[in-house]
Amino acid sequence: MVDRNSLRQLRDLLGPGGLLTPESGLAGYEVGARYDTGRAAFVARPASVAQVSRVLSFCCRNGIALLPQSGNTGLVAGSTPDMSGLQGILSLDRLREPFELDYDNRTLRVGAGVRLSEINARMRDAGLSLPIDLGADPCAGGMAATNTGGARFLRFGDIRRNTLGLTVVLANEQGTILELGGELRKDNTGPDWKQCFIGTSGAFGVIAECVFNLERLPVQTAAAYLVPRSDDHVMPLLHAMEERLGFHLSAFEGMSGAAIGHALAHVPSLRNPFPGAAIPDYVLFAEVSRSWPRRENEQPLEAFLEEVLAEIWERAGQPLADAFTGRPDEMWALRHALSEGVKSAGRLVAFDLAFRRGDVMRFRSHMRTELARQFPEVEICDFGHVGDGGVHFNLVVPRAAEATDELIDRLRETVITAAVEEFGGSFSAEHGLGRRNQPFYDRYEDPRLKRLAAAFKRATSPAPIGAVILG
């Protein structure tokens, strides 16, 4: 329990609206986007970096554990409190400033509490965007703390690649404020410490401000579904597309027929795009884009894509069973509905894995055999990012009664063990680190790197902060 005296001091420190207590209801902060409901001792809502520093300093000196949270859209329990009721939430949702575009530099300095959708809405008139494409709508701070990736990683990379600077506040007695990097694109004047705060869920300090790279906004897009003749044809298709389309290729996704089926069933407004409504076992989704308006002498992008698909169609080995272009917005709508569709189909057991690109289909094939043998009651509803090796290996137990804790634990164990130990894959691709994947960090991280993390934590934020323990 956090005592009344501490709460009063925090309230004084933060001013009106700055502190919420359980009496006033904290549900919006205590419930995660997919899993987990916890209990918070309070929610502190600093309105400036200086207030973040004062809260961290106060809590550090008074032994109060804090959990940073911005959009709370994460999927690994990195920003929802545990059930102890002892953690205070450090919400960054009032850090909505600065919002400073440097147009010449193509960079934006932004407070941790600004949503991705707002960034992109406000950058549209300048013809720029933060090129992260997600189903969710996180805030700047959370994106950096989880190093989020997304569906256009193939072309634009993750948040790490697009972050030039961070303002970080440490969980120490001083509440030290550090400026790490800034607006410069080339800068090697010392260790690039901001990298240690990206993707570490606040364990080393709280991200209060970010400087992001912006890219020219895509204004021409075209998209296609590709049905590979077999699993073995997926990589040749990716190569054929990369060879012919070059930097046009902005997404190359994979969708299982099972996931597509659930999305179509769950969202009635979606149209079944497949001939005769027959959903293939596996469908690739490719997007191409250009950031300039179509020029007079330029072939329309959809015609270009169709021509490339026709060439690939004729190719030796016939990698394609079917292919057709369509309206990119409709096609993305189906892609982005997969997650909710799968969730509606029963008890979801989700994995955010990554592999070498060549292993994506091999892992899938291996797990189909393995799960059919060990877990016949489970349906594989995977989808993901073939172009970067990311796989949302989502499993569904259709009949809720069968989804016992014991079954789910065994499933997790089987999938993670195969992914990491047999395929050299990652158990945490792009959703970040949270309580959900702490056991796998504990198991797989090199003990020497855990000791390094412990030393780094002592040197930055010795106080308890964040949902994961690195070290």
Add this chain to the structure above:
Amino acid sequence: MVDRNSLRQLRDLLGPGGLLTPESGLAGYEVGARYDTGRAAFVARPASVAQVSRVLSFCCRNGIALLPQSGNTGLVAGSTPDMSGLQGILSLDRLREPFELDYDNRTLRVGAGVRLSEINARMRDAGLSLPIDLGADPCAGGMAATNTGGARFLRFGDIRRNTLGLTVVLANEQGTILELGGELRKDNTGPDWKQCFIGTSGAFGVIAECVFNLERLPVQTAAAYLVPRSDDHVMPLLHAMEERLGFHLSAFEGMSGAAIGHALAHVPSLRNPFPGAAIPDYVLFAEVSRSWPRRENEQPLEAFLEEVLAEIWERAGQPLADAFTGRPDEMWALRHALSEGVKSAGRLVAFDLAFRRGDVMRFRSHMRTELARQFPEVEICDFGHVGDGGVHFNLVVPRAAEATDELIDRLRETVITAAVEEFGGSFSAEHGLGRRNQPFYDRYEDPRLKRLAAAFKRATSPAPIGAVILG
């Protein structure tokens, strides 16, 4: 002095050809590419990661300071020994394995001693390249240790962006070997520690192997010189090019007339490309490229570029005084001759600076006034990367007798002070950290970050290693 007994033990440890001593001549390892000649106690040339570990362990236990070196092409004295004769050079030039292409994954695992030119020669048949474009030909390890950038940063980023994994050996009693990252493109399973070894010149450990991202090789290129009507027209020109050319734009360089003049005088095979041989005060050099062979329905790239230049020519504000396309290889030859040309013109005082893009021309204009007033004997021969804010602000003192140490010190002080304190720029953009910029690290790095570096060094490589002291 390193005693004979230690040398004998090192020789035993490394086998034939593994240890060079001053008697056998070490000149190739002791002389830097631009500055600095030092004296080494020995050169250890391990032929495997295990041998790197044994050398580091041995030297650490026997108090022998080591300086890692791979291609020794750096410009900041990061890999040449000092004059003490007490440092041993840890040359990585025999680490020419592995050389493992994962074609499906578009990644290459490569030993620290493999040259950039060899990587790209051997990747050509696969249609791939490590997209770093430099005048020099460094090795993999040195590129990672300096976080090198180059002329195509605008499109492909620096080595940091293109590094997925590192094998690092620590300078501690165990010679600990760490695998940091690997072939995965998405991986957030813990802190991304490899980032701390990129760009820190070996101070925290020796980079022995790298896993690099590869990109499709450009096969269509076109290039143009653009003469801006004034300094104020440079940024509008960059915007106009980015808007119309999008991801085609692979370089946007700036070259001073003075630097061009010296290059043309120094390299007789270069043709003066300017009408009437009249060299403008400042010239922009833009390259566009595509990674696929020209398609039937596709406008030739040079025609596309010419059309865009014609549009910009007509633009309100008339940003262009002149513009013309040419053969990209000839144009790059001039661009890459600038460095040697400037060096031949007198005593060179070089700076590797970076700014927000909008400040590149402002800084130039400021320094022209400032240097004319304070240093009339000095000629400004700058060039660099307007598209990413990088500036090789090279100064020449034409009459060697005037280039006193005192003058050069005052010059350095004036330029760095203005760059960092007045313009918020970087004193080390892309050449890395070496003895040359140690004083500026010491002066400008936040003391709290120095303490963090000291703690990180204690936790990684407590023994003396490398040319810089971070902390």
